Amino acid sequence: MCNGAYVIDFENNKMLYSDLLDMSDVRYIYDTVKAMDMDMMFELQADGVIYSERRCIEDTKRYNAYHIDEFIKKTRVPVENIGEYIASRDKPVAKVNIFFPTAEIRDEVVEKIKDINYDLSYSEGTNLEFNVKGTTKAKGLVALAEYLGISIEETMAIGDNLNDVDILKNAGISVVMDNARDEIKKLGDFITLSNDENGVAYAIKELIK
Incomplete structure (x- = not known):
């Protein structure tokens, strides 16, 4: 799951394998992208759920994710302020996912951070995913x-x-x-x-x- 960040035996509730992002990594990613002053829907995949800011969940069209609007609303756990949540959280996460308004903005961000020490990938038209380096x-x-x-x-x-x-x-x-x-x-x-x-x-x- 999460691009290979962890494998779980759900029947026995047992973690078989994990390669997780420490919160220091998450804060670095958040601060780095936020400093670019880009509009973004910043999400954390952890604890078997996806944490996302409420205002973003309610406005998926803003991030060109309207085609999966129903899926997002069903699968996200809303937080009021993602920055404050990141600052207060201690437990590691499997993946960081960010939606941007356009693919062009996403690609601009990728170009600026291409040497960052994390694996970058994407699975939707405007998103960008961060995992521990070497996670597959x-x-x-x-x-x-x-x-x-x-x-x-x-x-x-x-x-x-x-x-x-x-x-x-x-x-x-x-x-x-x-x-x-x-x-x-x-x-x-x-x-x-x-x-x-x-x-x-x-x-x-x-x-x-």
Whole structure:
């Protein structure tokens, strides 16, 4: 989960693997981007939820995230002031996610911080994700395979965006959603239906016999 930042056995409530951001890292990221005076929707993924500022959750169109508005409203835990929440929180987080009003603003931020000591990725049109350097979904998959006592060749990964590249390249079977970019589809052993057509369920039904 969270680009490979942690793997959890939910049935037994057991953390199998984690590579988390300390709050000192989160504060550094927040202060660095905030100093650029960019409008942003700054989020923390931790504790099995996503913390986001209430005003941003209520105005997803501002950050060009209206297409996932319902998903955001269902999955976010609102805080009144994200800066104050970051200042008061002690426990580490899995990932920082930031939505910007446009992809151009996001790309401008990336250019300014390209040498920052964190892994940068994105999975939506205007977002930017921060993880501990070296964190990948493929590492999480390897940890899961070891826990289950299977080889990496016996695993299957499903993805649709740039933050899925490493896991698609390493999994035994790589499945790509039909709504994915063309360059991502080239990595797939199997192209399933789109997100809106229950593509994950379709792939499992077709490939897991």
